[in-house]
Structures are given as structure tokens and as C-alpha cells.
Amino acid sequence: MPEAVVLLSGGMDSATAAYEAREKGYEIAALHTSYGQRTEGKEYECARWLAGELDAADFLHVETDHLQAIGGSSLTDESMAVGDADEKEGIPDTYVPFRNANLLSMAVSYAETRGAEAIYVGAHTEDFAGYPDCRPAFFEAFQDVVDTGTRPETGISIEVPYVEASKTEIAERGLELGVPYGHTWSCYREEAPACGTCDSCTYRREAFENAGGEDPIEYAEG
Amino acid sequence: MPEAVVLLSGGMDSATAAYEAREKGYEIAALHTSYGQRTEGKEYECARWLAGELDAADFLHVETDHLQAIGGSSLTDESMAVGDADEKEGIPDTYVPFRNANLLSMAVSYAETRGAEAIYVGAHTEDFAGYPDCRPAFFEAFQDVVDTGTRPETGISIEVPYVEASKTEIAERGLELGVPYGHTWSCYREEAPACGTCDSCTYRREAFENAGGEDPIEYAEG
Numbered sequence: 001m002p003e004a005v006v007l008l009s010g011g012m013d014s015a016t017a018a019y020e021a022r023e024k025g026y027e028i029a030a031l032h033t034s035y036g037q038r039t040e041g042k043e044y045e046c047a048r049w050l051a052g053e054l055d056a057a058d059f060l061h062v063e064t065d066h067l068q069a070i071g072g073s074s075l076t077d078e079s080m081a082v083g084d085a086d087e088k089e090g091i092p093d094t095y096v097p098f099r100n101a102n103l104l105s106m107a108v109s110y111a112e113t114r115g116a117e118a119i120y121v122g123a124h125t126e127d128f129a130g131y132p133d134c135r136p137a138f139f140e141a142f143q144d145v146v147d148t149g150t151r152p153e154t155g156i157s158i159e160v161p162y163v164e165a166s167k168t169e170i171a172e173r174g175l176e177l178g179v180p181y182g183h184t185w186s187c188y189r190e191e192a193p194a195c196g197t198c199d200s201c202t203y204r205r206e207a208f209e210n211a212g213g214e215d216p217i218e219y220a221e222g
Numbered sequence: 223m224p225e226a227v228v229l230l231s232g233g234m235d236s237a238t239a240a241y242e243a244r245e246k247g248y249e250i251a252a253l254h255t256s257y258g259q260r261t262e263g264k265e266y267e268c269a270r271w272l273a274g275e276l277d278a279a280d281f282l283h284v285e286t287d288h289l290q291a292i293g294g295s296s297l298t299d300e301s302m303a304v305g306d307a308d309e310k311e312g313i314p315d316t317y318v319p320f321r322n323a324n325l326l327s328m329a330v331s332y333a334e335t336r337g338a339e340a341i342y343v344g345a346h347t348e349d350f351a352g353y354p355d356c357r358p359a360f361f362e363a364f365q366d367v368v369d370t371g372t373r374p375e376t377g378i379s380i381e382v383p384y385v386e387a388s389k390t391e392i393a394e395r396g397l398e399l400g401v402p403y404g405h406t407w408s409c410y411r412e413e414a415p416a417c418g419t420c421d422s423c424t425y426r427r428e429a430f431e432n433a434g435g436e437d438p439i440e441y442a443e444g
Contacts (some may be wrong), residue, residue: 066328069282072335091373097334098327101371105323106288113294133371141366147364149323149355151313151314199438 001027004159004161005056005111005120007103008032011047012204013122016174018054018159021120023177028056029114030070035099036068036076042191049183058114062106075188082188084197092130092199094188100133101142104158108146111156123145124162124170126203136163141212171211180184182216196221223249225279225382227333227341229325230254232268234426235344235384238396240276242383243342250278251336253329257321258290258298264413271405276414280336284328294319297410304410306419314352314421316410322355323364326380330368331388333378346384346392348425384402389425393433404438418443 004026013115018028024086032047044061051059067076073082074093100123107222109118127134143158150156162170174181186204187194194201196219208215226248228240240250250315254269256262266283273281289298296302296315305315322345329341349356372378384392396403408417408426416423420442430437 017272026352060288060291062291064284064286066282066286067331069237070328070335071330072331095373096331097373098331098368101327101367102331104323105320105327106292109289109292109294109318109320109324113292132252132340132373135370138367138371141363141370143324144363145360145367146320149320149359149360151319151354167428 001025003027003029003114003116004120005029005031005107005114005116006120007107007120008050009123010043010050010185011122012174012181013124013167014181015033015046015050015122015181016177016179016208017120017122017161018050019177019179021118021141021215026118028054029058029060029116030054030056031062031108031110032061033062033064033103033106035064035066035096038082038189039185039187039191042185043181046183049179055181060110063111067096067099067102070097071151081186081196085115085196091132094199095131098133100138104142106124107155108150112150112154113213117155118157118159121158121160122162122170123160124165124167126167135159139163158198165193167207168210171207171213175211175213185217190220193220195219225249225251225338226342227231227251227253227329227335227336227338228342229329229343230269230272230343232265232272232406233344233408234396234401234403235346235389237268237272237344237403237406237437238273238399238401239342239344240390241396241401242273243340244382248340250276251280251282251332251338252276252278253282253332254288255282255284255287255325255328257318258306260297260300260411261407261409261413264312264407268405268407272402275402275405282332291323303336304420311409313354316421317353322360326364330372330378334372334376338393339377340379340381343380343382344384344392345382346387346389348389355428363384372383376386384388389429390432393435397433397435412442413441415442419440
């Protein structure tokens with residue numbers, strides 16, 4: 001069975017991407033990174049649970065403090081507040097500079113060493129409205145880096161199945177795939193219950209509402 | 223004064239690149255990564271000393287264990303032996319899969335947050351004979367990733383001044399720039415004295431011999 005590395009954050013997008021990879025016939029090697037994000041305890045717990053449920057061949061937990069040390073994001077800097085969804089203009093304060101290149105580089109090292117054929121990432125269009133490292137052009141450029149920067153016999157494909165999709169379409173797809181969304185975490189602010197009003201909670205709730213499905217997690221507000 | 227991030231490993235190539243950046247008029251922000259390489263104690267010591275000597279604006283020390291956890295390289299896996307320079311064919315056992323993408327990603331996050339204009343890397347042609355992530359095509363592709371994956375107002379240039387040069391030419395340039403090579407470390411095997419026979423020692427000694435300069439460090443053999 002061919003193997004795919006999945007960047008499994010514990011959120012709903014990456015969880016759906018993992019079930020998508022399994023549906024495509026891949027065995028899963030899950031990579032979860034703790035980089036100092038606020039709600040990491042809960043995210044790790046969800047990622048670990050999902051990897052078990054997916055019967056993953058491996059679970060690699062990377063702990064690194066460099067993104068927090070570098071700073072520049074409310075997601076990793078406790079002294080910055082996480083803004084509400086309606087407060088923002090331009091790139092949100094939660095943007096972690098070049099985070100996805102850091103995570104993808106780890107995933108490629110992992111995939112090259114294991115001989116995995118693909119890397120699945122749950123990024124999508126509503127991310128790239130705000131985050132430069134979620135745009136299709138970014139992933140296309142990264143594919144060239146992978147092709148030039150790994151052993152010649154390596155053939156790793158960066159798969160971003162929802163890169164052109166909306167979060168609503170991800171929820172629809174995930175409900176179809178039977179993704180256990182009760183074991184995913186999206187809130188940027190709190191570990192339980194979810195705040196309900198940050199960017200991430202707001203988009204998640206809208207997605208479930210639009211998809212006509214039920215979001216099984218609890219919210220503090222709204 | 224514009225700022226450049228330098229990937230300062232503590233080896234002779236990155237030390238030379240740092241002096242090159244200073245010569246070009248940049249203030250230096252040094253990034254040193256401990257990723258479980260065998261001779262890290264010595265490398266860190268050299269990088270720290272060089273940053274002080276260069277009057278660097280900042281020194282960021284990243285410690286991460288993910289490359290060691292991923293494995294696949296004699297540089298980070300104590301159970302694998304580091305081969306001699308004359309033993310190898312194809313890609314050397316010291317190749318750390320996709321290492322440079324991991325290091326460059328950290329450097330871009332750091333540069334984006336600080337507003338630095340360039341990232342200096344000491345990679346060169348004799349590396350890319352063996353390491354895929356040292357080739358010009360890799361760095362060119364990475365530049366596209368930087369351009370697409372950072373904030374629109376960011377303009378970070380990846381500078382690899384010796385990418386087409388030999389190690390001899392680096393030694394020549396460094397002797398001209400007055401790089402304090404007594405405070406650089408290249409050996410892959412040992413922390414003192416340098417073994418004298420691994421790839422890295424062998425190429426370094428040849429470079430100094432060809433450049434007609436003196437290598438101020440001690441070797442155990444040869």
C-alpha cells in the first residue's frame with residue numbers, strides 16, 4: 001500500500017484531508033507539529049486520536065519552539081490578542097510568517113526518509129484570502145522545491161485537495177467521508193469550550209451551517 | 223543599514239558567507255540551528271563566537287529534534303557510521319533529507335518577522351555534487367516559494383554567493399575577507415581535534431592547500 005504523509009494539525013481541514021488520502025488508497029503517516037500555538041494541547045489530543053482511528057502506520061510528533069521564538073503572530077505570542085473575525089483587514093494577526101513552508105519541509109524530510117509518495121495538506125481558498133502561504137501558487141512553487149531538492153529517485157507529490165475549495169465544500173466532503181469532527185479542534189483562542197467568535201470558529205460554524213451538517217463540538221458563545 | 227539573515231552553521235562556508243554579507247553592507251542577524259548533528263557543541267561555539275565578532279544585531283539559536291527523529295542520515299543517527307571521503311558513490315550517507323529547505327524556511331520566517339532583505343547561505347558546487355538541496359535549481363525554486371508564500375510587502379532575496387564556486391574559491395575569498403577560520407568547524411565526526419578524513423575535513427584541507435592559505439585548526443590524521 002503506498003504511503004502518504006498527512007500534516008495533521010487536529011483541525012477540521014487536515015482531518016478531512018487525512019480521510020481523503022485514505023479514500024484514495026494511501027496508508028497514513030501522520031505528522032503533527034507543536035510550535036507554540038495557543039490551543040496546542042487540544043490540537044495534539046485530536047491529531048493523536050485521529051491517527052489512531054485512521055490506523056496510521058506512524059505518528060511523528062515534532063516539538064519546536066522556533067516559530068514562537070521568531071514571533072510576529074497572535075497565534076504563538078501570548079502578549080498579542082487574537083482578533084475577532086469581523087475586526088480584520090488584510091493579513092490576519094494569526095498569520096505565522098511562512099509557517100506552511102516550515103511544516104511542509106518537515107513533511108518532505110519525513111516522506112523522503114520513509115519513501116512516502118504524497119503529502120496531504122488541508123489548506124484551502126478561505127485560508128489563502130488571508131495567509132500568503134496557503135495560495136495555490138505557493139504550493140506549486142513548493143512542488144518544484146521538492147522535485148529539485150530531494151534524491152533523484154524520490155517522487156513526492158504535494159496534494160492540496162481543497163486548495164480551490166471553500167470551507168463549506170470541505171465540510172460537505174468530510175460529512176460524506178464520515179470524518180469524526182467531534183475529535184477535531186479549530187478554535188484559535190481556547191482549549192474548551194471553543195470561543196465561537198475567532199476567525200477559525202466563525203468560518204467553521206458557517207461551513208457546517210452551509211453544509212447542512214451538525215458541528216458536534218461545543219461553543220462558549222454565539 | 224539593511225539587514226541580512228545568515229544561516230550560520232559554524233562551518234567555513236557559512237562563515238565566509240557572513241563576511242560576504244557584511245562586505246555588501248548588511249547588518250547580520252545570525253540563525254544557528256541545532257538539529258542533532260554529531261559535532262553540534264563545537265559548531266554552536268563557533269557560530270556564537272562569529273556572531274559576536276561580526277557584531278550581529280541578533281543571534282537566534284533554534285533547537286529542534288525533528289531531523290534526528292526522522293533520521294536517514296549518518297550526521298544525525300549515531301548508529302550509522304560517517305563514511306570516509308573515498309568510500310562514497312552517489313549521495314553521501316551524511317545527506318540529511320531536505321535539510322536545507324527546513325533551515326531556509328526557518329530563515330524566511332525570521333527574516334519576514336524582522337524585515338530583513340536577504341538570506342545568505344554558504345552552499346556551493348561541491349556540496350551539490352552530493353546533496354540535492356544544494357543545487358542552484360533548488361535555491362531558484364525556493365526563491366519562488368518565498369515570493370509567493372510571504373506577505374506581499376516582503377522582499378526577501380535568497381543569496382547563495384558561492385553556489386557556482388568551488389570550496390577552493392571560497393577559501394580564497396575568505397582569506398581575502400579576513401574570515402577568522404580558526405573559529406570555524408567542519409569535521410562531521412569529532413569535536414576536537416578534527417578527524418581529517420571525513421568528506422568535510424578532506425574538502426576543507428584541499429581547499430586551503432589549493433588556495434595557498436593556512437588552515438588554523440588541528441587535525442588528528444593525515
